[in-house]
Amino acid sequence: MAEFGLALLGVAALLVATTGLPVFAVLLVASCVGATVGVVSGAIPLALLGALPSRMIGLLENDLLQAVPLFVFIGALLDRLPLADLLYRGGCRLAGRSGASPRLAAMGLSALLAPMNGSVGASVAMLARVVAPRLRARGVDVAQTTALVSVASTLGVLVPPSIVLLLLGDAMMSAHTQALNVSAAQNRIINTQDLLHGVLGPAAIVLLLLSLIAAWQARRAPPAEPTPLGRSEAAIATLTVAVIGALLGGVAAGWFYAVEAAACGGVLLLVGGVVSGRLGFGPLNGALRDALDITGSLCALFVSATTFTLLLRSLGTDVLVTAAFARLPGGPAATVAAALAVLLLCGLVLDAYELIFVVVPILMPPVLTRVDDALWVAVLSLLALQMSFLLPPLGYAVMMSGARIVPHPTLRQLVRALTPYLLGLAAVLALVLAQPRLVHLLDAPAAAARPLRPDEVERVMRAAPRGVEP
Numbered sequence: 001m002a003e004f005g006l007a008l009l010g011v012a013a014l015l016v017a018t019t020g021l022p023v024f025a026v027l028l029v030a031s032c033v034g035a036t037v038g039v040v041s042g043a044i045p046l047a048l049l050g051a052l053p054s055r056m057i058g059l060l061e062n063d064l065l066q067a068v069p070l071f072v073f074i075g076a077l078l079d080r081l082p083l084a085d086l087l088y089r090g091g092c093r094l095a096g097r098s099g100a101s102p103r104l105a106a107m108g109l110s111a112l113l114a115p116m117n118g119s120v121g122a123s124v125a126m127l128a129r130v131v132a133p134r135l136r137a138r139g140v141d142v143a144q145t146t147a148l149v150s151v152a153s154t155l156g157v158l159v160p161p162s163i164v165l166l167l168l169g170d171a172m173m174s175a176h177t178q179a180l181n182v183s184a185a186q187n188r189i190i191n192t193q194d195l196l197h198g199v200l201g202p203a204a205i206v207l208l209l210l211s212l213i214a215a216w217q218a219r220r221a222p223p224a225e226p227t228p229l230g231r232s233e234a235a236i237a238t239l240t241v242a243v244i245g246a247l248l249g250g251v252a253a254g255w256f257y258a259v260e261a262a263a264c265g266g267v268l269l270l271v272g273g274v275v276s277g278r279l280g281f282g283p284l285n286g287a288l289r290d291a292l293d294i295t296g297s298l299c300a301l302f303v304s305a306t307t308f309t310l311l312l313r314s315l316g317t318d319v320l321v322t323a324a325f326a327r328l329p330g331g332p333a334a335t336v337a338a339a340l341a342v343l344l345l346c347g348l349v350l351d352a353y354e355l356i357f358v359v360v361p362i363l364m365p366p367v368l369t370r371v372d373d374a375l376w377v378a379v380l381s382l383l384a385l386q387m388s389f390l391l392p393p394l395g396y397a398v399m400m401s402g403a404r405i406v407p408h409p410t411l412r413q414l415v416r417a418l419t420p421y422l423l424g425l426a427a428v429l430a431l432v433l434a435q436p437r438l439v440h441l442l443d444a445p446a447a448a449a450r451p452l453r454p455d456e457v458e459r460v461m462r463a464a465p466r467g468v469e470p
Helices: 002-019 023-041 046-050 052-060 063-078 083-094 101-116 120-130 132-137 142-157 163-183 192-198 200-217 231-253 258-276 281-315 317-326 331-346 352-370 374-388 396-404 411-434 436-440 454-463
Strands: none
Touching: 002 023, 002 281, 002 317, 023 046, 023 281, 023 352, 046 052, 052 281, 063 101, 063 120, 063 163, 063 258, 063 281, 083 101, 083 120, 083 231, 101 120, 101 132, 101 142, 101 200, 101 231, 120 132, 120 142, 120 396, 132 142, 142 163, 142 200, 142 374, 142 396, 142 411, 163 192, 163 352, 163 374, 192 200, 192 231, 192 374, 200 374, 200 411, 200 436, 231 258, 258 281, 281 317, 281 352, 317 352, 331 352, 331 374, 331 411, 352 374, 374 411, 374 436, 396 411, 411 436
16 A cells, blocks of 8 residues: 555645645545545554544644744734835945945845745745835846845745744654654754754855855946935834844744744834834734734645645555665665755745645655764755755746746746856755765764762762662
8 A cells, every 4th residue: 555655645746736726635635535545445544543633733732833823923014014125225225335235135134034034935025025126126137136036035944043944843853753763773863953053054155155146146237326224214224133133043042942032023023013103903904814824824734744644654655765765776875865856846846834744754754764964964955945946937936936026037037047046056055965064063062971970979879769770
Protein backbone atom coordinates (compact mmCIF):
# COMPACT_ATOMS: atom_id res chain seq x y z
CA MET A 1 0.00 0.00 0.00
CA ALA A 2 3.00 2.30 0.18
CA GLU A 3 2.84 2.75 -3.59
CA PHE A 4 -0.84 3.66 -3.32
CA GLY A 5 0.05 6.42 -0.86
CA LEU A 6 2.68 7.74 -3.26
CA ALA A 7 0.15 7.69 -6.11
CA LEU A 8 -2.35 9.50 -3.89
CA LEU A 9 0.26 12.18 -3.18
CA GLY A 10 0.92 12.59 -6.91
CA VAL A 11 -2.78 12.91 -7.73
CA ALA A 12 -3.23 15.51 -4.97
CA ALA A 13 -0.27 17.51 -6.30
CA LEU A 14 -1.69 17.36 -9.84
CA LEU A 15 -5.10 18.56 -8.68
CA VAL A 16 -3.57 21.46 -6.75
CA ALA A 17 -1.47 22.50 -9.77
CA THR A 18 -4.22 22.25 -12.40
CA THR A 19 -7.61 22.92 -10.81
CA GLY A 20 -7.01 25.92 -8.56
CA LEU A 21 -8.91 24.23 -5.73
CA PRO A 22 -7.85 25.10 -2.17
CA VAL A 23 -5.06 22.85 -0.99
CA PHE A 24 -6.84 21.95 2.24
CA ALA A 25 -9.92 20.77 0.30
CA VAL A 26 -7.81 18.57 -1.99
CA LEU A 27 -5.96 17.08 0.97
CA LEU A 28 -9.16 16.35 2.89
CA VAL A 29 -10.71 14.58 -0.10
CA ALA A 30 -7.49 12.63 -0.70
CA SER A 31 -7.37 11.69 3.00
CA CYS A 32 -10.97 10.43 2.93
CA VAL A 33 -10.35 8.37 -0.21
CA GLY A 34 -7.08 6.98 1.10
CA ALA A 35 -8.51 6.15 4.53
CA THR A 36 -11.50 4.37 2.98
CA VAL A 37 -9.28 2.25 0.74
CA GLY A 38 -6.87 1.56 3.59
CA VAL A 39 -9.58 0.44 6.04
CA VAL A 40 -11.39 -1.71 3.46
CA SER A 41 -8.14 -3.39 2.41
CA GLY A 42 -7.07 -3.92 6.03
CA ALA A 43 -3.90 -1.84 5.66
CA ILE A 44 -5.09 0.75 8.20
CA PRO A 45 -6.69 -0.30 11.50
CA LEU A 46 -9.90 1.53 12.28
CA ALA A 47 -8.63 2.35 15.77
CA LEU A 48 -5.93 4.54 14.23
CA LEU A 49 -8.55 6.81 12.69
CA GLY A 50 -10.33 6.98 16.04
CA ALA A 51 -7.18 8.42 17.58
CA LEU A 52 -7.06 11.26 15.05
CA PRO A 53 -9.22 13.77 17.01
CA SER A 54 -7.07 13.56 20.15
CA ARG A 55 -3.94 13.88 18.03
CA MET A 56 -5.37 16.96 16.34
CA ILE A 57 -6.27 18.59 19.66
CA GLY A 58 -2.74 18.01 20.90
CA LEU A 59 -1.26 19.63 17.80
CA LEU A 60 -3.58 22.64 17.97
CA GLU A 61 -2.55 23.22 21.59
CA ASN A 62 0.94 24.12 20.36
CA ASP A 63 1.75 27.57 21.76
CA LEU A 64 3.54 28.52 18.55
CA LEU A 65 0.24 28.55 16.65
CA GLN A 66 -0.89 31.49 18.78
CA ALA A 67 1.56 33.62 16.81
CA VAL A 68 -0.17 32.91 13.49
CA PRO A 69 -3.30 35.10 13.93
CA LEU A 70 -1.21 37.82 15.58
CA PHE A 71 1.23 38.08 12.67
CA VAL A 72 -1.63 37.92 10.17
CA PHE A 73 -3.43 40.71 12.05
CA ILE A 74 -0.27 42.85 11.95
CA GLY A 75 -0.08 42.33 8.19
CA ALA A 76 -3.73 43.36 7.80
CA LEU A 77 -3.16 46.51 9.87
CA LEU A 78 -0.03 47.47 7.92
CA ASP A 79 -2.08 47.21 4.72
CA ARG A 80 -4.51 49.82 6.06
CA LEU A 81 -2.22 52.22 7.91
CA PRO A 82 0.17 54.74 6.27
CA LEU A 83 3.08 53.52 8.40
CA ALA A 84 4.78 51.62 5.57
CA ASP A 85 4.58 54.71 3.35
CA LEU A 86 6.11 56.85 6.10
CA LEU A 87 8.96 54.38 6.68
CA TYR A 88 9.65 54.15 2.95
CA ARG A 89 9.90 57.91 2.58
CA GLY A 90 12.17 58.01 5.61
CA GLY A 91 14.35 55.31 4.07
CA CYS A 92 14.60 57.22 0.79
CA ARG A 93 15.63 60.37 2.65
CA LEU A 94 18.19 58.44 4.69
CA ALA A 95 19.67 56.87 1.54
CA GLY A 96 20.34 60.32 0.07
CA ARG A 97 19.95 61.51 -3.50
CA SER A 98 21.52 58.49 -5.13
CA GLY A 99 19.59 56.98 -8.01
CA ALA A 100 19.56 53.71 -6.09
CA SER A 101 17.98 55.16 -2.95
CA PRO A 102 14.34 54.21 -3.81
CA ARG A 103 15.37 50.58 -4.41
CA LEU A 104 17.55 50.38 -1.33
CA ALA A 105 14.75 51.89 0.76
CA ALA A 106 12.41 49.20 -0.59
CA MET A 107 14.85 46.50 0.54
CA GLY A 108 15.17 48.10 3.96
CA LEU A 109 11.40 48.49 4.34
CA SER A 110 10.82 44.84 3.50
CA ALA A 111 13.60 43.62 5.80
CA LEU A 112 12.00 45.61 8.62
CA LEU A 113 8.32 44.81 8.09
CA ALA A 114 8.25 41.51 6.18
CA PRO A 115 9.10 39.41 9.27
CA MET A 116 5.97 40.80 10.96
CA ASN A 117 3.75 40.86 7.88
CA GLY A 118 2.47 37.30 8.16
CA SER A 119 3.10 36.06 4.62
CA VAL A 120 4.82 36.71 1.30
CA GLY A 121 1.45 37.72 -0.14
CA ALA A 122 0.98 40.42 2.50
CA SER A 123 4.47 41.76 1.78
CA VAL A 124 3.73 41.85 -1.95
CA ALA A 125 0.52 43.79 -1.29
CA MET A 126 2.36 46.31 0.90
CA LEU A 127 5.24 46.84 -1.55
CA ALA A 128 2.96 47.00 -4.59
CA ARG A 129 0.95 49.74 -2.86
CA VAL A 130 3.84 51.76 -1.42
CA VAL A 131 6.94 51.14 -3.56
CA ALA A 132 5.79 50.23 -7.07
CA PRO A 133 4.00 53.52 -7.91
CA ARG A 134 7.04 55.58 -6.86
CA LEU A 135 9.43 53.44 -8.88
CA ARG A 136 7.21 53.71 -11.94
CA ALA A 137 6.95 57.49 -11.45
CA ARG A 138 10.77 57.68 -11.50
CA GLY A 139 10.88 55.89 -14.84
CA VAL A 140 11.86 52.42 -13.63
CA ASP A 141 10.53 49.93 -16.19
CA VAL A 142 7.77 47.57 -15.14
CA ALA A 143 9.94 44.44 -15.33
CA GLN A 144 12.52 45.77 -12.87
CA THR A 145 9.75 47.11 -10.63
CA THR A 146 8.03 43.72 -10.57
CA ALA A 147 11.34 41.96 -9.95
CA LEU A 148 12.25 44.26 -7.06
CA VAL A 149 8.84 43.89 -5.41
CA SER A 150 9.01 40.10 -5.81
CA VAL A 151 12.52 39.83 -4.37
CA ALA A 152 11.90 42.21 -1.47
CA SER A 153 8.68 40.41 -0.52
CA THR A 154 10.57 37.14 0.03
CA LEU A 155 12.94 38.60 2.63
CA GLY A 156 10.40 37.65 5.27
CA VAL A 157 11.21 34.00 4.58
CA LEU A 158 14.73 34.46 5.96
CA VAL A 159 14.73 37.42 8.34
CA PRO A 160 13.80 36.35 11.91
CA PRO A 161 11.33 36.02 13.48
CA SER A 162 8.95 35.58 10.53
CA ILE A 163 6.06 33.18 10.97
CA VAL A 164 7.42 31.11 8.06
CA LEU A 165 10.68 30.68 9.93
CA LEU A 166 8.93 29.79 13.19
CA LEU A 167 6.64 27.21 11.61
CA LEU A 168 9.50 25.65 9.66
CA GLY A 169 11.51 25.44 12.87
CA ASP A 170 8.66 23.58 14.55
CA ALA A 171 8.24 21.24 11.57
CA MET A 172 11.98 20.56 11.45
CA MET A 173 12.00 19.80 15.18
CA SER A 174 9.29 17.19 14.63
CA ALA A 175 11.10 15.74 11.59
CA HIS A 176 14.39 15.64 13.49
CA THR A 177 12.71 13.80 16.38
CA GLN A 178 11.34 11.17 14.00
CA ALA A 179 14.70 10.77 12.30
CA LEU A 180 16.53 10.29 15.60
CA ASN A 181 13.96 7.72 16.70
CA VAL A 182 14.60 5.75 13.52
CA SER A 183 18.39 6.03 13.56
CA ALA A 184 18.73 5.72 17.37
CA ALA A 185 21.28 8.55 17.26
CA GLN A 186 21.99 10.63 20.36
CA ASN A 187 22.15 14.06 18.69
CA ARG A 188 20.49 17.08 20.27
CA ILE A 189 17.13 17.89 18.67
CA ILE A 190 17.05 21.35 17.10
CA ASN A 191 14.40 23.86 18.11
CA THR A 192 13.01 27.11 16.77
CA GLN A 193 15.54 29.24 18.65
CA ASP A 194 18.38 27.29 17.01
CA LEU A 195 16.94 28.12 13.60
CA LEU A 196 16.53 31.81 14.50
CA HIS A 197 20.23 31.94 15.36
CA GLY A 198 21.40 29.75 12.49
CA VAL A 199 19.69 31.77 9.77
CA LEU A 200 21.04 35.17 10.87
CA GLY A 201 24.38 34.85 9.06
CA PRO A 202 22.96 33.64 5.71
CA ALA A 203 20.10 36.17 5.96
CA ALA A 204 22.58 39.03 6.41
CA ILE A 205 24.56 37.83 3.38
CA VAL A 206 21.39 37.56 1.29
CA LEU A 207 20.17 41.03 2.30
CA LEU A 208 23.55 42.61 1.55
CA LEU A 209 23.94 40.84 -1.80
CA LEU A 210 20.40 41.58 -3.00
CA SER A 211 20.78 45.24 -1.99
CA LEU A 212 24.02 45.46 -3.97
CA ILE A 213 22.28 43.93 -7.00
CA ALA A 214 19.41 46.42 -6.68
CA ALA A 215 21.90 49.29 -6.49
CA TRP A 216 23.80 47.92 -9.50
CA GLN A 217 20.60 47.79 -11.57
CA ALA A 218 20.06 51.48 -10.73
CA ARG A 219 23.58 52.54 -11.76
CA ARG A 220 22.26 54.60 -14.68
CA ALA A 221 19.28 56.06 -12.82
CA PRO A 222 19.20 59.86 -12.39
CA PRO A 223 19.68 61.30 -8.89
CA ALA A 224 16.58 61.12 -6.72
CA GLU A 225 14.78 64.25 -5.61
CA PRO A 226 14.89 65.04 -1.87
CA THR A 227 12.08 63.23 -0.08
CA PRO A 228 9.87 65.57 1.99
CA LEU A 229 9.58 64.43 5.59
CA GLY A 230 8.22 66.56 8.43
CA ARG A 231 9.71 66.64 11.91
CA SER A 232 6.79 64.75 13.45
CA GLU A 233 6.92 62.16 10.66
CA ALA A 234 10.64 61.69 11.19
CA ALA A 235 10.05 61.19 14.92
CA ILE A 236 7.32 58.60 14.29
CA ALA A 237 9.51 56.76 11.77
CA THR A 238 12.47 56.72 14.16
CA LEU A 239 10.34 55.47 17.05
CA THR A 240 8.78 52.78 14.85
CA VAL A 241 12.15 51.50 13.67
CA ALA A 242 13.42 51.44 17.25
CA VAL A 243 10.39 49.49 18.51
CA ILE A 244 10.44 46.98 15.65
CA GLY A 245 14.19 46.57 15.99
CA ALA A 246 13.82 45.93 19.72
CA LEU A 247 11.07 43.35 19.15
CA LEU A 248 12.89 41.49 16.39
CA GLY A 249 16.21 41.66 18.20
CA GLY A 250 14.65 40.47 21.45
CA VAL A 251 13.16 37.42 19.77
CA ALA A 252 16.40 36.60 17.96
CA ALA A 253 18.34 36.95 21.22
CA GLY A 254 15.87 34.74 23.08
CA TRP A 255 14.77 37.44 25.55
CA PHE A 256 11.11 36.79 24.81
CA TYR A 257 8.96 34.60 22.60
CA ALA A 258 7.75 35.40 19.09
CA VAL A 259 4.15 35.23 20.34
CA GLU A 260 4.89 37.99 22.85
CA ALA A 261 6.59 40.13 20.19
CA ALA A 262 3.66 39.67 17.81
CA ALA A 263 1.14 40.55 20.52
CA CYS A 264 3.11 43.66 21.49
CA GLY A 265 3.46 44.75 17.86
CA GLY A 266 -0.24 44.22 17.19
CA VAL A 267 -1.31 46.21 20.25
CA LEU A 268 1.05 49.09 19.42
CA LEU A 269 -0.20 49.24 15.82
CA LEU A 270 -3.81 49.09 16.96
CA VAL A 271 -3.41 51.82 19.59
CA GLY A 272 -1.37 54.01 17.24
CA GLY A 273 -3.94 53.68 14.46
CA VAL A 274 -6.88 54.49 16.74
CA VAL A 275 -5.16 57.43 18.45
CA SER A 276 -4.06 58.94 15.13
CA GLY A 277 -7.56 58.61 13.70
CA ARG A 278 -6.33 56.53 10.75
CA LEU A 279 -8.02 53.34 11.95
CA GLY A 280 -11.76 53.81 12.20
CA PHE A 281 -14.42 51.15 12.61
CA GLY A 282 -14.52 50.28 8.91
CA PRO A 283 -10.78 49.65 8.40
CA LEU A 284 -10.52 47.86 11.76
CA ASN A 285 -13.46 45.62 10.90
CA GLY A 286 -11.84 44.83 7.55
CA ALA A 287 -8.50 44.03 9.20
CA LEU A 288 -10.15 41.70 11.71
CA ARG A 289 -12.16 40.00 8.97
CA ASP A 290 -9.05 39.45 6.83
CA ALA A 291 -7.11 38.14 9.82
CA LEU A 292 -9.87 35.66 10.67
CA ASP A 293 -10.23 34.53 7.05
CA ILE A 294 -6.51 33.90 6.60
CA THR A 295 -6.11 32.30 10.03
CA GLY A 296 -9.05 30.00 9.35
CA SER A 297 -7.54 28.97 6.03
CA LEU A 298 -4.18 28.25 7.68
CA CYS A 299 -5.81 26.18 10.43
CA ALA A 300 -7.78 24.22 7.84
CA LEU A 301 -4.56 23.62 5.92
CA PHE A 302 -2.79 22.52 9.10
CA VAL A 303 -5.54 20.04 10.02
CA SER A 304 -5.84 18.60 6.51
CA ALA A 305 -2.07 18.32 6.05
CA THR A 306 -1.67 16.59 9.42
CA THR A 307 -4.42 14.12 8.50
CA PHE A 308 -2.88 13.46 5.10
CA THR A 309 0.65 12.90 6.41
CA LEU A 310 -0.68 10.55 9.10
CA LEU A 311 -2.46 8.60 6.37
CA LEU A 312 0.73 8.32 4.32
CA ARG A 313 2.64 7.03 7.34
CA SER A 314 -0.09 4.48 8.00
CA LEU A 315 0.21 3.27 4.41
CA GLY A 316 3.99 2.98 4.73
CA THR A 317 4.76 5.70 2.19
CA ASP A 318 7.33 7.26 4.51
CA VAL A 319 9.26 3.96 4.53
CA LEU A 320 9.21 3.98 0.73
CA VAL A 321 10.55 7.55 0.61
CA THR A 322 13.26 6.68 3.15
CA ALA A 323 14.35 3.70 1.07
CA ALA A 324 14.47 5.88 -2.06
CA PHE A 325 16.79 8.37 -0.35
CA ALA A 326 18.93 5.54 1.02
CA ARG A 327 19.55 4.30 -2.53
CA LEU A 328 20.81 7.68 -3.73
CA PRO A 329 24.51 7.61 -4.66
CA GLY A 330 26.76 10.32 -3.29
CA GLY A 331 25.97 10.10 0.41
CA PRO A 332 24.54 12.97 2.50
CA ALA A 333 25.44 15.66 -0.06
CA ALA A 334 23.34 13.96 -2.74
CA THR A 335 20.49 13.54 -0.25
CA VAL A 336 20.46 17.25 0.59
CA ALA A 337 20.69 18.22 -3.10
CA ALA A 338 17.74 15.98 -3.97
CA ALA A 339 15.67 17.41 -1.12
CA LEU A 340 16.42 20.98 -2.20
CA ALA A 341 15.44 20.11 -5.79
CA VAL A 342 12.09 18.78 -4.53
CA LEU A 343 11.49 21.96 -2.53
CA LEU A 344 12.34 24.13 -5.54
CA LEU A 345 9.86 22.26 -7.72
CA CYS A 346 7.12 22.26 -5.08
CA GLY A 347 7.63 25.98 -4.53
CA LEU A 348 6.41 26.63 -8.07
CA VAL A 349 2.86 25.58 -7.16
CA LEU A 350 2.70 25.82 -3.35
CA ASP A 351 3.13 28.73 -0.96
CA ALA A 352 5.33 28.65 2.13
CA TYR A 353 2.67 27.36 4.52
CA GLU A 354 1.62 24.56 2.18
CA LEU A 355 5.24 23.50 1.80
CA ILE A 356 5.81 23.50 5.56
CA PHE A 357 2.61 21.65 6.46
CA VAL A 358 2.54 19.16 3.57
CA VAL A 359 6.00 18.62 2.04
CA VAL A 360 8.37 19.02 5.00
CA PRO A 361 6.76 16.31 7.21
CA ILE A 362 7.06 13.81 4.34
CA LEU A 363 10.42 14.85 2.94
CA MET A 364 12.59 15.79 5.91
CA PRO A 365 12.53 12.74 8.24
CA PRO A 366 14.19 10.51 5.59
CA VAL A 367 16.70 13.27 4.81
CA LEU A 368 17.65 13.74 8.47
CA THR A 369 18.25 10.01 8.91
CA ARG A 370 21.18 10.41 6.51
CA VAL A 371 22.32 13.94 7.39
CA ASP A 372 23.41 14.72 10.95
CA ASP A 373 23.27 18.54 10.77
CA ALA A 374 19.54 19.31 10.95
CA LEU A 375 20.12 23.05 11.39
CA TRP A 376 22.14 23.18 8.18
CA VAL A 377 19.36 21.38 6.30
CA ALA A 378 16.75 23.77 7.72
CA VAL A 379 18.64 26.90 6.62
CA LEU A 380 19.25 25.42 3.17
CA SER A 381 15.53 24.69 2.95
CA LEU A 382 14.71 28.33 3.70
CA LEU A 383 17.10 29.50 0.99
CA ALA A 384 15.56 27.04 -1.47
CA LEU A 385 12.05 28.24 -0.56
CA GLN A 386 13.00 31.85 -1.16
CA MET A 387 14.55 30.99 -4.50
CA SER A 388 11.55 28.90 -5.60
CA PHE A 389 9.18 31.82 -5.01
CA LEU A 390 11.19 33.87 -7.54
CA LEU A 391 11.39 31.38 -10.41
CA PRO A 392 9.38 32.81 -13.33
CA PRO A 393 6.69 32.41 -14.43
CA LEU A 394 5.16 30.23 -11.69
CA GLY A 395 7.05 31.40 -8.60
CA TYR A 396 4.59 32.44 -5.89
CA ALA A 397 6.04 35.92 -5.30
CA VAL A 398 6.41 36.55 -9.04
CA MET A 399 2.79 35.63 -9.72
CA MET A 400 1.51 37.73 -6.82
CA SER A 401 3.55 40.75 -7.92
CA GLY A 402 2.52 40.36 -11.55
CA ALA A 403 -1.14 40.33 -10.54
CA ARG A 404 -0.83 43.64 -8.64
CA ILE A 405 1.53 45.67 -10.86
CA VAL A 406 0.28 46.93 -14.22
CA PRO A 407 1.08 46.91 -17.04
CA HIS A 408 2.41 43.36 -16.96
CA PRO A 409 5.94 42.77 -18.30
CA THR A 410 6.63 40.07 -20.86
CA LEU A 411 8.14 36.83 -19.63
CA ARG A 412 11.43 37.61 -21.35
CA GLN A 413 11.68 41.03 -19.67
CA LEU A 414 10.84 39.53 -16.28
CA VAL A 415 13.41 36.75 -16.61
CA ARG A 416 16.08 39.30 -17.54
CA ALA A 417 15.23 41.48 -14.52
CA LEU A 418 15.14 38.54 -12.09
CA THR A 419 18.26 36.75 -13.32
CA PRO A 420 20.81 38.78 -11.27
CA TYR A 421 18.81 38.20 -8.09
CA LEU A 422 18.43 34.48 -8.79
CA LEU A 423 22.16 34.16 -9.47
CA GLY A 424 22.87 35.93 -6.18
CA LEU A 425 20.56 33.59 -4.26
CA ALA A 426 22.09 30.58 -5.99
CA ALA A 427 25.54 31.80 -4.96
CA VAL A 428 24.48 32.09 -1.31
CA LEU A 429 22.82 28.67 -1.46
CA ALA A 430 26.02 27.16 -2.88
CA LEU A 431 28.10 28.95 -0.23
CA VAL A 432 26.01 27.61 2.65
CA LEU A 433 25.97 24.17 1.03
CA ALA A 434 29.76 24.18 0.87
CA GLN A 435 30.33 25.87 4.26
CA PRO A 436 27.91 24.45 6.87
CA ARG A 437 29.71 26.37 9.61
CA LEU A 438 27.97 29.55 8.41
CA VAL A 439 24.81 28.40 10.19
CA HIS A 440 26.68 27.69 13.44
CA LEU A 441 28.28 31.09 13.99
CA LEU A 442 26.06 31.83 17.00
CA ASP A 443 26.02 28.35 18.51
CA ALA A 444 26.51 28.37 22.26
CA PRO A 445 29.70 26.55 23.25
CA ALA A 446 29.09 23.22 24.92
CA ALA A 447 29.86 23.16 28.59
CA ALA A 448 32.94 21.12 29.36
CA ALA A 449 32.24 18.06 31.50
CA ARG A 450 34.10 17.84 34.81
CA PRO A 451 33.90 15.50 37.80
CA LEU A 452 31.80 16.62 40.76
CA ARG A 453 33.58 17.95 43.83
CA PRO A 454 33.00 16.10 47.13
CA ASP A 455 30.72 18.85 48.45
CA GLU A 456 28.66 18.70 45.24
CA VAL A 457 28.33 14.91 45.54
CA GLU A 458 27.14 15.28 49.14
CA ARG A 459 24.61 17.96 48.13
CA VAL A 460 23.20 15.72 45.38
CA MET A 461 22.97 12.79 47.80
CA ARG A 462 21.10 14.87 50.36
CA ALA A 463 18.68 16.17 47.70
CA ALA A 464 17.82 12.69 46.38
CA PRO A 465 14.65 11.07 47.81
CA ARG A 466 15.16 8.04 50.02
CA GLY A 467 15.30 4.78 48.15
CA VAL A 468 16.20 6.52 44.88
CA GLU A 469 19.73 6.64 43.59
CA PRO A 470 20.85 10.09 42.38
